[in-house]
Amino acid sequence: MSSPYDPKAIEAKWQDRWEKQRVAEVDLRNAAGKYYMLMMFPYPSGDRLHVGHGRNYILGDALFRYLRMHGHKALNPMGWDAFGLPAENAAIERGVHPRDWTWGNIRVMKEQFRRWGILYDWSKEIASCTPEYYRWNQWLFLRMFERGLAYKKKAPVNWCPSCQTVLANEQVVEGACERCGTPVVQRDLEQWFWRITAYAERLLSGLDDLPGWPERVKVMQRNWIGRSAGAEIDFAIPALGQTVTVFTTRPDTVHGATFMVLAPEHPLAAGLIAQHPRRAEIESWIERVRNTPRIQREGEGSPKEGWDTGRRAINPATGEEIAVWLANYVLPDYGSGAIMAVPAHDARDLELARQEGLPVRLVYHPEGGPEGPDGPEAPEDIAEADPALLREPILHEGVIRNAPPFDGLRDEPETVRRFIAWIEENGWGRGTVTYRLRDWLISRQRYWGTPIPVLYCERCGTVPVPDDQLPVELPYEVELTGRQGNPLSRVRSFVEAPCPRCGGAARRETDTMDTFVDSSWYYLRYLSPRDATRMFDSALANRWAPVDQYIGGIEHAILHLLYARFVCRVLHDFGMVGFEEPFTNLFNQGMITRYSEKSGRVEKMSKSRGNTVSPDELIDQMGADTERVYTLFIGPPEREAEWSDEAVTGAYRFLGRVWRMAEKLSDAPPTAPADGELERERHAAIQRVTQSMERFHFHTAVAALMELGNALSRALEEKTASRLRCDETFDTLLQLLHPMAPHISEELWERRGHVETLLDSSWPEHDEAKLRRERISVVVQIDGKLRDRVEVDAGASENEVRATALASPKVREHLAGQEVAKAVVVPGRLINLVTRRSA
């Protein structure tokens, strides 16, 4: 009768059954009740299949099964974020077409999901590389183009020399390409942008309405948007008859602006140096600065380099002439690309001023602080003696002097407001807000992406592709060599097309879209994946979305998650959805790490680091259930967790014990005295597992299951519980175990003669009354120190507890005749006897 635990056979059986019966499918139109949506949109890159990556899928599946057992109509769709550079690079390296390579990887990943026992609603499957999907990227582009939200401009952009394409600001991490790590250089190119900056304020304020998002993600987005309020002030350059507008957050320091600085890339720079005797030198310096990698130029320690243009501007507040400089520390794409330099109150300006001998003038003067006997020491003292000797800028202290009518004001927001009003009254400038956020650069000079639906006609100029000519299909025949330039531009049959307006010869745009466009709205397409008439079904979207629970890694904190929030607002403004935030609750699972022989360190699991664990081997040896249980047990899911090959056996042993327990149930006696104890443990386990699942604390849920298993084992061993009680307890164990270990739990459940599957059964509920004991153990403390435990009736009064405690011989001994001044009783838990000493 006894059969050993053989995960292979039972897992294959159930995976087959789930697949054939398509158990995860949801009829969106007819489903009712509370809805959840758990989604993923993985990139089928072929080298992502290791246990580290399984974590969020396993987590999502456990949650999905848990919700199903609660009777929720949970939707768990899966699709493929299939465009992207790795496919193109693989094509260049191995000579496989990106499309074939991608579909091959999708097949492999689907098989992996099946072997993990993960349920997806494959009737909703989408892939972004199909014309049926990407035509709606194009459709969306055209709608944005019509409203000026998509536009083309020539601008300095980030260029990755290795990927041979431009990158969005969000894809540049510490000055390097997010994907390949190559330092990014600046290039002046004509590119397509999406006007995300028009939504900066709404994207920022919307974060306050996302209580279900981790704080750190919201902070990262706030930093990225980088709102700063201040003023624009116009500085005239009389000799040229021009005006340079600067942006400052500190208009209250305008009296201290002793020179001004423009970015070397500033449009007026060339005019300013046109007559300069060393013009050629300055021009080659500008060229050098322009080609400096961002990380070098923007690093805080980078040396300041600048040139005096020889031109003079007028400080409107003082009427004085000030020098106009060009310097590398002023960036062309923030504010207006020009600043008023206030060295007394800004570290960077002070550094340049000291280096170049430029004047320093205080606006805020430190109070008090007369010179010491040894001359000026503190920065404030130096400032009073001679501002030019200042070593540190003065921040947030002192009062304004020599700037009537503001003398005596302190550094506080009200002062800034008064200055802005004054500047506006005099017509020198205006209060304004700027953002660090730049428009989203969506063009890519690559083949494997969504063609941008635009043509260039000699006569008509830039012409959008009419809707009825969508999709603009990506040609299959293409030569991918890795040579310079976009492969698409060499496909003549694609490039040459008639102008939709005049019918004359035109050229197609050969740039393709950033893949983050695909993932910015995919969650809506899941709801009507085959609809050929529209982007998505708004009625269904408003019923199911926003997404109740989103699970993903932290790496998307400002990329995908910012773009998706932006596009959601655009769709909202188009009247296509009734909400502005796409994801109500966000959960970031931590990575799985493992010791790497190569580096001798514990690192993120990845093929390149050679520290992966193959799920296939693990499943062959111990089964998918073991991998699932261990992955959930390894630690809090929001934190990183280190994979331990040895610790996996703990999960395997646990499942083996459960398996063998099923066969021992028949040995239980018909009646037993301690039935109530096991019943109490059963209800306690239900409560603990449920509470843990609600908080995503799968690791403590598994621990609670192990405890219930241990309790039942003990009862069976010692024959302290009846057959009926043991059966019932075991059934509960299987129910609670199902989200984590679906195969073994279904198999044992079926063998026990249940007709309905666990997935269709309901989640057990605990009974508060069953958790109570008749006699409870109460801890006795004396002055906060644990001295004894006494048994009392569950309903004992404070006085009874006190009397019992005082009667204990141990307590008497410790009291040693001291008076009890006070007794604190925590019902059902403890009594603390306080002696006079500490009262």
Add this chain to the structure above:
RNA sequence: GCGAAAGUGGCGGAAUUGGUAUACGCGCUAGACUUAGGAUCUAGUCCCGAGAAAUCGGGUUGGGGGUUCGAGUCCCCCCUUUCGCACCA
């Protein structure tokens, strides 16, 4: 530098609200069974001291101080680690 999170046995970690610190698992120790296997089962395992033993006493949540009858949990100072931001005017 600024901001955030964290610091608990040999290890991963547990402890919604202040109320028995170290659950659960790994590892380790001893034993049982044994066609000797990386299987299974049983017992033990925070530290120090006493005891043949059951047990008893003391200490312990990075360090120091505070609030409280009572602090891993709350407050203040310090140390360490991780993450995010960082010439953004």
